Amino acid sequence: MSDDPNIPDPNADQTSSEPLSRAIGERYLTYALSTIMHRALPDARDGLKPVHRRILYAMRELRLSPTGAFRKSAKITGDVMGNYHPHGDAAIYDAMARLAQPFAMRYPLVDGQGNFGNIDGDNPAASRYTEARLTAAAEALMEGLTENAVDFRPNYDGTLEEPVVLPAAFPNLLCNGASGIAVGMATNIPPHNLHEVIDACLHLIKAPDARDDTLVSIIPGPDFPTGGVLVEDRETIAEAYRTGRGSLRLRAKWEREDLGRGNYQIVVTEIPYQVQKSKLIERLAELIQTKKIPILADVRDESTEDVRIVLEPRARTVDADQLMAALFRVSDLEIRFGLNMNVLIDGRVPKVCSLKEVLRAFLDHRREVLVRRSNHRLDKIAARLEVLEGYMIAFLNLDRVIEIIRYEDDPKSVMMAEFKLSEVQVEAILNMRLRALRKLEEMELRTEHENLTREREALAAMLADDGAQWSRIAEELRETRGKFGKSAPGGLRRTEIGEAGDLAEIDMDAMIEREPITVILSQMGWIRAMKGHQPLDAELKFKDGDGPFLAMHAETTDKLMVFGANGRFYTLPANTLPGGRGMGEPLRLMIDLPNDAAVIDLFPWREGGRYLVASRAGDGFIVGAGDIQAQTRAGKQVLNGDALLCRAVSGDHLVTVGENRKMLVFPLTELPEMGRGKGVRLQKFKDGGLSDAACITLAEGLRWQESGGRTRHEPDLSAWLGKRAGAGYMAPRGFPRDNRFN
Template sequence: MSGSHSGDPETAAGIRDVPLASALSERYLTYALSTIVARSLPDARDGLKPVHRRLLYAMRQLKLDPAAGFKKCARVVGDVIGKYHPHGDVAVYDAMVRLAQDFALRYPLVDGHGNFGNIDGDGAAAMRYTEARLTAVAEAMLDGIDEETVDFRPTYDGEEEEPIVLPAAFPNLLANGATGIAVGMATSIPPHNVGELCLALKHLIRHPEASVEDLLAFVPGPDFPTGGIVAEPYEAIRDAYATGRGNLRLSARWHHERDGGENRIVITEIPYQVQKSRLIEQIAALVTGAERLAAVADVRDQSTENVRLVVLLKDRKGEPGPVMAELLRLTDLEVRIGLNMNVLVDGRTPRLSGLRELLRIFLDHRFEVLRRRTSFRLKQTEARLEIVVGLLLALADLDTVIRIIREEDEPKAALMAHFRISDVQAEAILNMRLRQLRRLNEIELKAERRTLKATRAELMALLADDNRAWATIEDELTQTAARFAGDAPNGARRTTIGLTPESALSAAATEVVRADARPCTVVCSERGWLRVIEGSAVSPDDIRYKEGDGPRLVLNTRRDDRLLIAGSNGRFYTLPVDRLPRDRGFGRPLRLMIDLADDHDVIAVFVSEPESRLLLASAQGRGFVADMASLVGQTRAGKAVLTLDSETERLFKCALIAPSDDTVAVIGSNRRLLLFPLAEMPVLTRGKGVILQRYRDATLADIRTFTYAEGLPLRSGRLLRGDAHLRGCLGRRGQTGQPAPKGFPAAPLF
């Protein structure tokens, strides 16, 4: 920037010199906080994100209550983005659509009229064609909002106000669940049955120290709008709800039919958030493409309003168990539902919370809403009582009132002085109509005074006694359960919790049910083509490769194993062996099965063994030990494990650690060898690791672990044993090491 600067860092143009790192960190932090608070994480009190809260409030302002008529969604979206939520109309309409989908929300908050999408994955019609209004659940969420129960804040343009949180007489967070991805954190809360939640909340009111186990007696697990079976043991569910984090296996519901000479598997409920059309495609691909389900003749979609997928078996007398076990394992008929209950506990602070804490937060919010509502009603009651008392005073001496009004220039002041009443009372007397002077009206006012005094006493007692307040909240919960649970529409539990005969096929299948424990051989060529050959007695000479290609890796494994692939980008990829292409042609390129960039390569391939450990090291000489079980991922993108400092740095070595290994051998390109105890290596699940060996103008050349008493084996076949060869190179992790012994081979060394 040209021009001279004075001693003041701020120039005449109002420009300040700020370090780039400081400016970036400040702005990124602002962006991150905005994403966490204003977009991605729900408020633990009402279970809503800002866009959902603004949608409901805008619909209430439009008087779209359940008893009213529908209005075009375009009108609602226009009000939301114009008054409260200055974002894109598509995003707001998408959020509105989801609130209306009974297969997405356990208790929809929007009553949609028109095409709002379906479970096949078809999208909703344009907002100009659809109409909407609030549901009874949304009405309960907004109940009391005009009674000063919650705080309001100015909208983005300062012209109106919007609620910071809703009163939420309905436990929406756990009843409908929430999902979202923020900067550095995410949330995934499954839906639950509101009747069970109300029972758990009432139990927590009576027993504030109740444990998670006590609460799980009322809330055994999620209750998904699409039903299904949560095939998890009680211990796994308990641990997930105690910590707020875990994984639950959700399976489809099915039964067996034999009718008209046909042998059928009928699927009546599919897992939550799984598209039915995609399921059909997956099953059809298994039947016609990979030909892994030779026992299946056809798959049919006979769904109406209810799901009904029919899998027709070829053998009219065949058992459905083995086929269904394969379907559960190879398709989305069984999925993993993540439990990550990360919420904003006070509207600002994100925190991972367990079931008990989330229920406690809701109860504390309802207690605050009750106190504020009671205070508001008390204020309203006292204001009305003041007016009624003044009117009765006027009616008791009506002649004097008439005389003062007719003769005095300032009748209000004269009334206040004569009857010793307030300004409000005098104003009410002056505004009294002639028809109110009849005798019957006086009787009605006296009855109203008695009622108001009784109401005031009741409200004051409610404010003074916490026990009475909690009893009132219990009554509200009972009313909520009666209104939305039990015999009410959508009130009954839909999801079965725990292992059942159907889910046992996937949770504890035997060798008879699953014929996937057969031995096989995984072959990977030099150019990265992968395939599986049945059997383990495969001669390397019998394996064919493409012209110009050759062998790279041959692994003996089983069909039910998983491959763990280490990429030079520090990520680990997981591939089930049973999903690899069979020995047809030359297989399939590995890069089509995992998302590995072209400028990175595969470092190593292992058969996943949960009890095994791996040694990871970067070219810069940093690394750590990782349990193989922690490296398994579920997506094509893999799992980030070793954090690299730059785009040019690479995962250099990934080696299996034998159970008896106790020493690490590391050598740099400067030919300095260092041996140190394996115990000095930290066991991590992710990170940069620690310094293994310090270099100056050098990089890591090779590394391995070995058993010191047995000696250090070299790739050449030579074995270095005893103090004469090894003792001089012993040291501590992070040292530079000693020159390699004479005759030490060139890299690769081990």
């Protein structure tokens, strides 16, 4: 940089200063608007996002007609990326592949040859292996592009032009649906049946003020390419279409297949939209393995080109409706489709539209396309009539025209001056072939002139009459309905409109077959369930270094409560425990019990039960059964502190013993009943803490077992009777040295 002040600084005026918050805000707003308008939301007129529109237009430019040859997908992707869509080739190919998937698109816009993915969720083959061309539906979307039907704009580098929107001969937005996530907004529009949508359009043309309920009666609900059964009530569907937002329940279609002798199996023939079949079967297999649906025995995938998932019940007595109702609750055999009709109006303004507003946007676009195509045709007719009039003048003065062409140096200006012809007419005459100078050609010219004149008058009359325009639009819609409606292959409705039934009455626990089991918990925390009520002192095999910790009798319908040293209760369904043939499985894989928290107790949950919980510090309280049941793997915090014990409450008094071997007996009525907390002081200790506690009936005294197996009895406990939180007195002679009541 020069030090001379007279020499201007070349870097001056190239920097600016502004607050960071405003700079970030402006740039993020620009990004958000770009995402909303140019990526995520479809246009209400043709139902396409820019990437899909560019794919179809590029394929049209490659002349990939429905009846023509296929081209490599890599070539199509390259042309789209190089000419119109400067983004990643993988994203473009994925978008094109989806347009070719019959399980994703109700009316596919691309005809694919090769592996374009499947309903299992497998990805398409690489673009170099697959080929594609347009479908008849895509061709209908672009009908009229060469007739000034829509505006064009420069592509990203200004070398080519691309359409702003497609003419859209059929309502693609509703027929194929759309989904996308923008910044601060999203859209999710389900596919519909074209025949029904066009019927609704025709009704809206006849009655522009049609009620929403009338339109819903014509379009009863979405029509998904994978079929299924829509089980939402009519009022909910009508409200969703009226507001543009809602949630619709879609179920798999199934049937009961008899196998003879009272046996049967359930066959699922249609699964909900956008559900991957492979993941659905994995989920069903997981339900069998974890025994969450014990009345389901097996699942098999026998699908070929059609979906066929076989479900085997546990026994012939299992009710098929009850089994399916249970599966609907816990698997993707039933899903909720969140309807959100957020679209771009006129390609600029995002708006959540009702069904009527979406249809109106499409019809208004069709009218604009009709007017523009008609005006374009009128311009073509005017140009042709001008040429025809020049031809007819030339035929009437054929000898003179030939003479001028042969002998005049500037025949163009002479003919214009002598016959009052325009420059266009003279150019057409001079370019006329000699073979056209026949008498028959003159008659053909007059006939063509008359036909074009009549067509011009008809178009002018239509453009001057709104009713005639809507009649023409209705006629075009009927033609489209004839091509793709009910009479066309695949045009019939696929999704049934059904009724849901009441799933709330299904008791999942009632499905569990009630059987006696013996639950074994090892010292290292491995748990298993043996069939039947086995002797609790029976010898069992454990892993090396492991041994028995706890054994109890229960039933498969029980909910087992695990009490940890962290003061949390965990709920463990008994029917999910591993069988007793092996060593079991770690308990900590079934519940989120920390590694440093030991298991204090394990017992079956009982309605109305009351339990004493106490900490090592000597604090405790009584908790009801309703306050200890946990709904998640993380358990439920009940006792605050280092937990020591949990005892079922019975009798009328509580006896406690500390590490100092002092024992105290006090009434249970002095203990509060709480849902969660630290509790109250049970016994006062100068040194150490609580060792054990037990509920007793005072009149029966206290019993404990000696090491030799004999049972000792202390009938009179008056010497240890006192108030809660007292220090107590030394335990009676012969009390166990481990300070446990056993």
